[in-house]
Amino acid sequence: MKAALITGVLVLAALLMVPAGSFIYESGGPQACSNCHEMGRQVDRWNTSAHRNIPCGKCHGDALTLDAQFHMTNARRVAEHWQGKVGEQPRLKPEHVWSMVESCRACHQQEFAAWSTSPHSSDYARIFLDEKHNKTRHLMDDCLRCHGAHFNGAIRDVVAPLDNKGPWKLVREDLRGKPVVPCLSCHAVHRPGSVLDERRLESRTIGNRQEKHRPGLAFFDRRSMESVPAGLLPIPKVENNGRLLKMSNDPRQALCYQCHAPLANRQVGTGDDRTPKGVHEGLSCLACHDKHRQTTRASCANCHPRLSNCNRDVETMDTTFANPKSTHNVHWVTCADCHPKGIPRGAASQAARGS
Numbered sequence: 001m002k003a004a005l006i007t008g009v010l011v012l013a014a015l016l017m018v019p020a021g022s023f024i025y026e027s028g029g030p031q032a033c034s035n036c037h038e039m040g041r042q043v044d045r046w047n048t049s050a051h052r053n054i055p056c057g058k059c060h061g062d063a064l065t066l067d068a069q070f071h072m073t074n075a076r077r078v079a080e081h082w083q084g085k086v087g088e089q090p091r092l093k094p095e096h097v098w099s100m101v102e103s104c105r106a107c108h109q110q111e112f113a114a115w116s117t118s119p120h121s122s123d124y125a126r127i128f129l130d131e132k133h134n135k136t137r138h139l140m141d142d143c144l145r146c147h148g149a150h151f152n153g154a155i156r157d158v159v160a161p162l163d164n165k166g167p168w169k170l171v172r173e174d175l176r177g178k179p180v181v182p183c184l185s186c187h188a189v190h191r192p193g194s195v196l197d198e199r200r201l202e203s204r205t206i207g208n209r210q211e212k213h214r215p216g217l218a219f220f221d222r223r224s225m226e227s228v229p230a231g232l233l234p235i236p237k238v239e240n241n242g243r244l245l246k247m248s249n250d251p252r253q254a255l256c257y258q259c260h261a262p263l264a265n266r267q268v269g270t271g272d273d274r275t276p277k278g279v280h281e282g283l284s285c286l287a288c289h290d291k292h293r294q295t296t297r298a299s300c301a302n303c304h305p306r307l308s309n310c311n312r313d314v315e316t317m318d319t320t321f322a323n324p325k326s327t328h329n330v331h332w333v334t335c336a337d338c339h340p341k342g343i344p345r346g347a348a349s350q351a352a353r354g355s
Helices: 002-026 030-034 037-047 056-060 068-082 094-107 109-116 124-128 131-136 141-145 299-303 345-354
Strands: 218-221 226-229
Touching: 056 094, 094 109
Parallel strands: none
Antiparallel strands: 218 226
């Protein structure tokens, strides 16, 4: 009886250490976090970021968080400090990155709604169990550069077998339903930048002086485990049969090119490249694609009147915009695709007058 009582007391004490350790670890807010040597760098970045008015617990959880694993991690770190162990540089694990999506959702509801209905919200099952893709493209570690940048492992830890025959299955079933491109793949919340002003103030700023993108726009590089800001990302030089294509100077599309880039030969349309050529040469990706949903509903209407120089509705022309099965990809369509014998005189004269 006495032994059982002692055991019960020890178990209860152990259980109480978890929230107690978590409370000690989190009490005092960011200043307390910075007291831990391994957290100083993150806190310093947060202090100069656009999210500096948001307390740590708002995104990363606090003493009232119901996630048991969260408290166990904090209790383990407290125990390590008591033992004098030097902890490694802390980084978000995949499960933390996935939970951060819900934290982003709390403040960025419109952006989250758009992203959740876009291809970028696809989960590991949809991407890595795609039979059509797996039969034609060999699965490799480089797939994770875009589809799973935060995954801590290799492609063999995601899907099996690594061949073009299949049938394929997820090695880890817990990956099913988890997004391959979560918010932190394209956004670094600790990047230096000003706090977002109220939207109504933006209308008082001259158009070309308005902010092009938030400072946190960045590409997460899984090799260095760091986010590279969009301003430091290059826009590639893309060729079309030896001729350099005109490229938009929109800095945001440098982020798009980290995944949607041509092969080493730099030829337009190779690999996952979608660089516009033909009548759309020089357009930015964001000129047609919504930044979170990737939808193109208003893209034609943004630049074209209802009728073209041919007196036809441009949105009904034979391109992949109107019909996905069209042989004329809207990214690369040219006048000659529809007028192989030359542009009609009437249309040509109207085009000349309008230019």
